Amino acid sequence: MNNKELLGNTLVVYVYLVKENRPVGTREVMRGGNLSSPSVAFRHLQKLELMELIEKNESGNYVVCQKKSVHGYVWVGRNLVPRQMFYFFFFIGAFITEIGIILSYLNINLGIEISFLFLTGITAVSMILFFIEGTSSSRKLKN
Numbered sequence: 545m546n547n548k549e550l551l552g553n554t555l556v557v558y559v560y561l562v563k564e565n566r567p568v569g570t571r572e573v574m575r576g577g578n579l580s581s582p583s584v585a586f587r588h589l590q591k592l593e594l595m596e597l598i599e600k601n602e603s604g605n606y607v608v609c610q611k612k613s614v615h616g617y618v619w620v621g622r623n624l625v626p627r628q629m630f631y632f633f634f635f636i637g638a639f640i641t642e643i644g645i646i647l648s649y650l651n652i653n654l655g656i657e658i659s660f661l662f663l664t665g666i667t668a669v670s671m672i673l674f675f676i677e678g679t680s681s682s683r684k685l686k687n
Contacts, residue, residue: 550597550612554588556578556588556685557573557579557588557589558592558597558598560576560577561606562608562619562622563622567603567605569604569606571585573585573588593606595612616681626678628674628677638671639667642663
């Protein structure tokens with residue numbers, strides 16, 4: 545099965561199971577995934593079983609048997625982090641560097657070109673947009 549099936553509540557259930565890192569029952573998945581009923585949780589667990597990402601143990605609980613990459617996200621330990629957050633941190637570094645350059649130029653009484661200030665503004669806007677998109681993607685995983 546392909547990555548396209550690992551979306552929505554199925555992805556939320558999968559991330560919950562990876563974070564728990566222990567055998568989990570259907571009702572726990574329902575509560576942890578903020579789902580409406582045990583039958584909804586069971587359906588998503590079945591999908592994950594068909595994808596061979598989880599398996600049912602002898603007690604009837606579910607455990608992760610494979611951590612799969614998810615489009616637009618990166619696993620950092622047991623946490624799924626949106627790629628946009630990495631871009632956000634890149635632009636924070638660039639922005640801090642640009643502010644440092646501006647301050648050093650002001651300190652030694654050199655003029656700052658308007659184009660450099662414009663580029664610093666673009667960096668700030670990019671940083672803010674990636675932060676907004678990254679936090680939005682993060683919230684989708686938490687329901």
